Amino acid sequence: MEESFMPKVSVIIPVFNVESYLAECLDSVIGQSFYDMEIICIDDCSTDNSLNILMAYAHRDSRVIILRNDCNRGLAFTRNVGLERASGDYILFVDSDDYIVKDLVGITINEIDSVDMVCFNYKKKDEIWNSGDEHIFKMKRGIYEAQEFFVDTVNNNSVVHSAWSKLYKREFLMQEDIRFITGILYEDIVFHFLCMMKAHKISCIPEQLYLYRVRNDSIMTKRVESKNITDYFRIACFIGQFYLEHSFDTRLEKAIEQYIQTVYHSFICNYRRYELANHGYILKEAIAEKRFAKIFGIVSGIENYYGRVQKKIEENIGLIKDGNSILVYGAGDIAKEVIETLNYYDVILEGVAVSDKSGNRKSLFGNKVREITEYLYKRDESLVILAVTYKFYPEIKLKLSELGFNHYLEIF
Structure with missing residues (x-):
């Protein structure tokens, strides 16, 4: 990179054993409509071809900077290395198995002048379930007090912890001494919390600008230990x-x-x-x-709340496995917990049902979310698992009865 070049944005990309995805990631960053960037790639001692791919891209584009850890240090440490090396006014984190839309930097940089960070929406690409899932962004476009934004996203269950879902002012992160805690997993949770507590104002953009990939061998999907x-x-x-x-x-x-x-x-x-x-x-x-x-x-x-979900499934797993058609009623966090537990027991679902699919997720773990009326042809043989809070039971059970669904399992 020429000495006279002063990047406006520092894109930080931690890299570890992602040879199958790295080129797509780098192409999406290099191909941004906004040019004034430095692209800091930190290799965390990959054992595959990732480093060679980085070197090839650095040879082609002088904005690509390669750093390498002395040993495998983990995601938090590696991101911190990128932060210390960054010289741009703004910081964007991109995971090396994900990719971004062409105008992400250009769009977000136009929104950040009067705020400490810009939050944007994303789309999930699930390779495990071979599905795409549009994240439902419940916050409207606008500028918010950061703590008020935190309260609203917690209350409407739309918190996005991920560091990659925001463009940050570097000055804000440096002055507040916000870094990733090393030596732990899920470091984004604390990083997000500290940003929300210490920022003054943030801007919110509902457009889906980031493509988040879910894959079998990622940190987030490995078997829990x-x-x-x-x-x-x-x-x-x-x-x-x-x-x-x-x-x-x-x-x-x-x-x-x-x-x-x-x-x-x-x-x-x-x-x-x-x-x-x-x-x-x-x-x-x-x-x-x-x-x-x-x-x-x-x-x-x-x-506790989630423990009861799992306990109820475990107690009734024989009944569930004997069923010809298993429907999960609900598309919120309880439904996610129910489906994860059913997956653990290798239960095959007929589908996910709701009263009204507008405003709900389009799919859960590869299962399309459909209105309950679309499953009428299965009503005689279906066991419906009520994956909603108890206060909705009377209304839902009445609706199921009217539609002819007579077999259901209450979680609470």
């Missing part, structure tokens, strides 16, 4: 400590509590699902954190 579970707990404790050390208004306080509880539920449900009998210390450590009892909701052991 004890570290995955303990890291959820450590993240909950980190945010819990921040919560205890600061004062907030009532709305923000409740939103932070809900945010922590969501992370903690991930810890509990994974603990239950994989029955890590040899890692009982994890749960003992959690219960010992009495100063977080109010937030975690640890009152009488480990029974």
